[in-house]
Amino acid sequence: MNVRAYSETTKPTSSGWTGFLHLLIVYIVWGSTYLAIRVAVGQEGGFPPFTMGALRLLPAGCLLLLGSFLFRQALKLSWQELKILAVSGVFLWLGGNGLVMWAEQYADSGYAALLVGTTPMWVALAEAVLDRKAPAKLLVLSLLSGFAGIVVLSLPVLRHASQANILSITALLLAPLSWGMGSLLQRRNPVSLSPVVSSGYQQIFGGLGFAMLALLLGEPMPNPSAEAWWAFVYLVVFGSLLAFTSYIMALRLLPTGIVMTYAYVNPVVAVFLGWLILHEPISLWTIGGTTLVLLGVAGTFRNQNVKVKVNPVTKATATVNK
Template sequence: MSPSLSRTGLLHLLVVYLVWSSTYLAFKVGVSNGFAPFWMGATRFIPAALLLLLYARWQGLRTQLSPAEVGGLVLSGTLLWVGGNGLILVASQHVPSGYVALMIATTPIWAAALEGLLERRSPPRLLLLGLFAGLAGILVLNLPELRATSPDHLLAFGLLLVSPMLWASGTLYTQRRSPHLPPEVVSGYQQLFGGLGFLALSLFFGEPWDTPNALAWAANLYLVVFGSLIAYTSYILAVRLLPLSLVTTYAYVNPVLALFLGWLFLGEQIGIWTFLGALLVLLGVGLVFKSQAALAGSSAKP
């Protein structure tokens, strides 16, 4: 392990690895047992946010926001949760949880590409190869369903192509423009504004609120406690303490465990196209990570 990497940051990254791998299963269980997607997001993020902010006040942390801080947290919370997570919830109605995780595994690729655009540097060859391999993996992963031209799958494909781009954008904004607030406060307000966005969308689309069964509520409670209160706070801390290219390697672990959990608990099939697509996507993520590590090493030299 490199001595320059924070041990605390790596511990928080481990929490992200383990917990977020299981959230795709919880998404699928929730929307398959009565939750409309935006109502599920609202009932997850608003309670989690209020608990985080109450904890922050109890700890004596600053929770009052300036107008500029409100604007930044509204933007990042909307990109991360309404954009990144909300599209996942909608797509989870139509496709297996393991497929969702594999599509979201492209997040590090988009994060690296966006970083390059922001810093106005030419993309390294390894980054281009990683992007090509990741896109090829997406194509292979979707080839059977694209042949059948299933409208539901095409919708899920489009949503899951955009979702990691929005999540990467929100992550970069959080890293570069995060207000000088404790991570619990940042996490709380991002989830509060995201939850309010979900509530507004649920009202706009007239989603039913009385259809989730006990299993759906249990899945959502798991997302509140572990996905929001524990893992996302660890994610914020990891972003602050570690390089972004390292933090987004949770995308290596999540698809593998998500595929296993979907197979184990939901009987989701893992076919040859899924296997080949997964290999290409993870190869792309690996090339991007290697490219970023090489870039960081060269910039550290005197």
């Protein structure tokens, strides 16, 4: 699908409708995983976070590769592809998802989702640094808005400052940076494997990283409650197997700008579910910070669209056109 040929007036093809279905899955499931993580790693009857990461990703990755093998998809990796998937898998899962799981032992799920929602801003900033280009004024204003939103969201948490709160905020600031770097690495170095196979390898590499970190930190054997088990199963089946693969499929079938709208929807879904199920508070600080963050993300996407129009032959376009 060519990005330049896509418009709002264009009637979606069958592959376009399939892409929107995958995007809907990403909207709902990834938005709800913050709630599931909060339940799964809760301090009363939850899993140790990095142990849970290993238990979640290793079986999911193996199942994806087994299914790919049964459907006769290519599994062989070149040395270059192995390095790309290993490094991106560690950035995406161990850095991005792992820091979120650790932080949600202490932080509300909605707050975690809002800070992770800043990922597009970190990606845009990293691209400006890598390309050695001064960021456009729109991007600068967007980053300022987004980071102001982070401050507004974090002030109520810091008012009850403890070492755990400060460390959880730090982890939630580093998590979207790590996820963004993993996404950027994969986008700039596309592999020839199918999305399902790529997802399987990345989850295995991420799971191995979790297992090593759990051993190094001496995490105790898990003794989870029934609620934590249900949340864990949900994360494996829906968060790892279904949504991550749907995300990659959506990137293949839809323009990148449309797929990236999940960054607006996931935090809203997470905040709503956290309020509805876990009774997490929604205050004026939450509303104001959310507005500033979403404005920052919107401006970042707008700046990216302007770049594509000015120079349509980009790596992002080439990836989508495959």
